[in-house]
Amino acid sequence: xxxxxxxxxxxxxxxxxxxxxAHATNGYSPxxxxxxxxxxxxxxxxxxxxxxxxxxxxxxxxMVGDHTDFALTWFKPNRxxxxxxxxxxxxxxxxxxxxxxxxxxxxxxxxxxxxxxxSLGVSVYGNGGMNxxxxxxxxxxxxxxxxxxxxxxxxxxxxxxxxKINPTNAIGVSxxxxxxxxxxxGLSAFDNAGFSSNPGSVTDNGTDTSTGYGIRIGWxxxxxxxxxxxxxxQSKTKMGKFSKYSGLFAGQGGFDIPSxxxxxxxxxxxxxxxxxxxxxxxxxxxxxxxxxxxxxxALLGADNGAGFGWQNINAYKLGVSHAFSSAFTMRAxxxxxxxxxxxxxxxxxxxxxxVVQDHLSLGGTWKLAxxxxxxxxxxxxxxxxxxxxxxxxxMFGGGEANLTMTEDSIGISYGW
Numbered sequence: 255x256x257x258x259x260x261x262x263x264x265x266x267x268x269x270x271x272x273x274x275x276a277h278a279t280n281g282y283s284p285x286x287x288x289x290x291x292x293x294x295x296x297x298x299x300x301x302x303x304x305x306x307x308x309x310x311x312x313x314x315x316x317m318v319g320d321h322t323d324f325a326l327t328w329f330k331p332n333r334x335x336x337x338x339x340x341x342x343x344x345x346x347x348x349x350x351x352x353x354x355x356x357x358x359x360x361x362x363x364x365x366x367x368x369x370x371x372x373s374l375g376v377s378v379y380g381n382g383g384m385n386x387x388x389x390x391x392x393x394x395x396x397x398x399x400x401x402x403x404x405x406x407x408x409x410x411x412x413x414x415x416x417x418k419i420n421p422t423n424a425i426g427v428s429x430x431x432x433x434x435x436x437x438x439x440g441l442s443a444f445d446n447a448g449f450s451s452n453p454g455s456v457t458d459n460g461t462d463t464s465t466g467y468g469i470r471i472g473w474x475x476x477x478x479x480x481x482x483x484x485x486x487x488q489s490k491t492k493m494g495k496f497s498k499y500s501g502l503f504a505g506q507g508g509f510d511i512p513s514x515x516x517x518x519x520x521x522x523x524x525x526x527x528x529x530x531x532x533x534x535x536x537x538x539x540x541x542x543x544x545x546x547x548x549x550x551x552a553l554l555g556a557d558n559g560a561g562f563g564w565q566n567i568n569a570y571k572l573g574v575s576h577a578f579s580s581a582f583t584m585r586a587x588x589x590x591x592x593x594x595x596x597x598x599x600x601x602x603x604x605x606x607x608x609v610v611q612d613h614l615s616l617g618g619t620w621k622l623a624x625x626x627x628x629x630x631x632x633x634x635x636x637x638x639x640x641x642x643x644x645x646x647x648x649m650f651g652g653g654e655a656n657l658t659m660t661e662d663s664i665g666i667s668y669g670w
Contacts, residue, residue, distance in 0.1 A: 293617025294573025295587020299518025300484030305363030312426030340653030345395035353387025402440030452501030466493035563599030
């Protein structure tokens, strides 16, 4: 299919450079897109700052004007699982999921004003992802062998049109062309007719890929000279199926990208200081392979089969920027999200322990010669543990699985 070839050619370089395409995360979605907005805790819906703005709110692109941005982020998650109270010999203990823990994530944005009130651009960015690698397999006592882990990466190419409908309001729309990769190892304990509707398509089948598409729409409006509002909605991104893992994901390998929506406000408190606040909703539970609970009445891979039991969440993002001079702006922010993983769903989520909830960020921008600039952002996700409650099914003998995670990232971008 011609569309698939276009998407793959645009994305392959970035995907191959980064097997985990996610920054500091709310679940497995980034807290925000673009180095400048990450430094503000992800607050961005009413505050476009660079040519990656389409990832946050496509209406912001016409406010950015002519701009090009390249970014690279070093991301270091720390994943750990613990099994307690299990009668299975050798099961109890603490397991590190950090067989690989350093990842480098590229982003790119280009925007061009084609008239005084209309822009065309493209934003290329990691939409989300998750990686674990347990060199000592937590499921070894239940019959699995080899290293346990998954690698999920999602990347968007978002061609974007935006227009000012009057001097103070703008609208925009992005076509989200999506590409994702997935692999799983060490799940042989689940690769049988007792757990899966399609044994042989659960684990250790190499890397599978799929493509898909969706849209994001947005609006921004200046309601007073010092207050700007914004709103955005991203549809569920319909993805092709992971056929190599049709016995793992519900719907014979289905793994769509969930919808999300949000609202934001940006207030110019002083000529040099801006405060921004966003509220975002991410609908993880609306994707069966993510939201269905484990175990379930239907087997892994079935039409309404078991999943990871993730809940829909809200994320709250607060950021502040202050221009100390025409050459230097400093930013700081805080992000908090609801817990996506229920206490009863921790066993399978040893593969995807996205439990962090609180992030602090700090960064700045330095103006260089002409219109060029360099921006940096540091984000720390505080350590969070979710202790299991009735989390290991009786078919495995009972006990509890506990999940712990922290994250750090440093991003740098160059724009002009």
